[in-house]
Amino acid sequence: MKDKTFKRLLKNKDNKIHLTLIDPDKTNPEIAKKISLNAYEAGSDAILIGGSLGVYEPHLTELVKSCKESGLPVILFPGNINGLTSSADAVLFMLLLNSDDPYYVGGVQAQAAPIILRMGLETIPTAYIIIGHGGAAGYIGKARPIPYERGDIAAAYSLAGAMLGAKIIYLEAGSGAPYPIPPQTISLVRRALDQIEYDGLLIVGGGINSPESAKEAIKAGADGIVNGTIVEKDPLSLYHMIRAIRNSY
Numbered sequence: 001m002k003d004k005t006f007k008r009l010l011k012n013k014d015n016k017i018h019l020t021l022i023d024p025d026k027t028n029p030e031i032a033k034k035i036s037l038n039a040y041e042a043g044s045d046a047i048l049i050g051g052s053l054g055v056y057e058p059h060l061t062e063l064v065k066s067c068k069e070s071g072l073p074v075i076l077f078p079g080n081i082n083g084l085t086s087s088a089d090a091v092l093f094m095l096l097l098n099s100d101d102p103y104y105v106g107g108v109q110a111q112a113a114p115i116i117l118r119m120g121l122e123t124i125p126t127a128y129i130i131i132g133h134g135g136a137a138g139y140i141g142k143a144r145p146i147p148y149e150r151g152d153i154a155a156a157y158s159l160a161g162a163m164l165g166a167k168i169i170y171l172e173a174g175s176g177a178p179y180p181i182p183p184q185t186i187s188l189v190r191r192a193l194d195q196i197e198y199d200g201l202l203i204v205g206g207g208i209n210s211p212e213s214a215k216e217a218i219k220a221g222a223d224g225i226v227n228g229t230i231v232e233k234d235p236l237s238l239y240h241m242i243r244a245i246r247n248s249y
């Protein structure tokens with residue numbers, strides 16, 4: 001199996017990972033290119049492209065191509081099978097572990113797998129776990145969100161994801177969530193993953209809108225963070241977010 005893009009991320013683990021999210025539903029290729037160039041200069045590790053609502057072609061492919069001009073890897077973060085295009089470098093092959101709908105825990109993966117095979121995309125096995133507010137992803141994905149403060153439950157789901165072979169454990173509060181995942185919750189997940197010597201990446205996203213909250217997530221044990229909403233509002237905020245996570249110790 002291809003793993004070039006994932007290995008490139010993993011190499012930066014000690015330096016902490018920053019992922020810049022672009023929603024194809026809200027962004028045109030020109031703006032996506034500007035955000036990506038900015039992300040590259042600020043030191044982000046990759047561009048994630050995805051959203052909870054449907055996307056269409058050729059828009060998605062054009063968006064991916066314009067992001068690739070930055071030189072950063074472009075990783076699909078699909079809400080459904082229409083979020084796939086062969087022009088990306090890889091796809092987060094996600095299972096929404098705490099969804100009550102079997103479509104998101106087996107069904108969509110079976111729909112997507114033969115398409116991904118034909119597209120020749122690298123897959124990054126990802127356990128997607130929705131916590132707290134959950135945002136559009138929680139609603140569309142029919143998640144039963146884990147309460148913000150229940151780090152023990154988040155840890156149980158994260159262990160399950162790791163034991164299933166996920167290379168990324170993605171703790172998600174939902175794009176634009178009013179509060180990010182609390183550091184105590186992240187710490188409990190980190191501790192559990194350390195017990196099994198997990199060697200993948202613990203990524204946290206949703207509502208991380210200040211350098212302080214970015215730093216807290218990393219201090220609590222996240223290997224990396226995702227920023228979407230704040231980048232849409234102010235692309236220059238990336239410099240502060242990335243500086244914060246790289247100077248956490």
Ligand SMILES: CC(C)=CCC/C(C)=C/CC/C(C)=C/CC/C(C)=C/COP(=O)(O)OP(=O)(O)O
Nearest residue numbers: 050051052077079094096112136137140141175
């Ligand atoms: C394997 C394939 C092809 C797909 C996986 C499909 C799964 C499991 C989806 C989980 C549920 C879901 C709808 C996830 C979407 C995650 C995502 C791309 C969130 C990005 O943000 P938005 O939720 O669009 O935020 P806004 O509300 O800000 O637009």
Ligand SMILES: O=P(O)(O)OC[C@@H](O)CO
Nearest residue numbers: 175176205206207228229
């Ligand atoms: O838009 P924000 O709140 O930064 O969330 C990013 C990401 O975790 C959403 O999937």
Ligand SMILES: [Mg+2]
Nearest residue numbers: 023025051052
């Ligand atoms: Mg969206």
